[in-house]
Amino acid sequence: MPPAHPSTAHEVDVRGPRFAAWVTSAVLAFALLTGSGALVALQAAVFAVGALAGLRYAPYGVLFRVLVAPRLGPVREREPEAPPRFAQLVGLVFAVVGAAGYLSGAPLVGAVATGLALVAALLNAATGFCLGCELYLTVRRARPARTA
């Protein structure tokens, strides 16, 4: 039986993912300016933790809970974990391609993939819009129907 009020188990403070998106944007912008494949790989690892282990273990989420949240007011709004967690998975795919591009001597591939991840992170940070989440339906739509 699921709990009567599934309020905390799979929900997060909405400000957490927004904060994480700002940090991600800063990291990816700095990685682009320096052409650092290692930094993109590090961001890929951060995405991987959030996507695979869950947002409560996501490094920027931990940073938010420990350093930022105590300085802000109480939680005003919570959201389900699934959408931002899925977005981390989409971010992971782009960051892996970006890091692989840079580290294998294809800086254009690295820059394009990293740039796309940056657009998604910045849009999320600035407006709350989740590009990764929207891609879910886009991908499912594009694939031919598996079974009726």
Added chain:
Amino acid sequence: MDPIGAGALGVALALTAVGTWWLRRRDGAVRGADGERERAATAVLEALGVRPGDADLTVVQFSTAFCGPCRATRARLRQLQATRPGLAHVDVDAVSHLEAVRELGVRRTPTLFYLDRAGRLLGRSSGAPRSDELTALVEEHVAPAGARDGRQV
């Protein structure tokens, strides 16, 4: 500084600016429906089991599991239903109805379709609906609780 990366950063910032502008302009805004597609849309929605004849205004919401604003949209509609019993809300899982999703041109979630009692498509919107537009649409088409015959002119 890496020139390729700096170029990519510039393009990324420009794309983000365009995206933000587009979202401000379009996200959640109700668009009207033109005649030809309107009838097709109603037929597709009725095939999904939507019965516009049962309510003054039927809002059909396409959602996915990975959709932040879907839950807030659902909550907002439930809240409106409390004072407007003539408002019906149908939630459709987009991924289990991909055929309809393609036919209706649903690209994002939540996408909402607004049908009047006659089954006419009044409009559609994508993204969390704008509160003022949604309220105006509901007030225009749905009588408040307690009104006679559920209709008020």
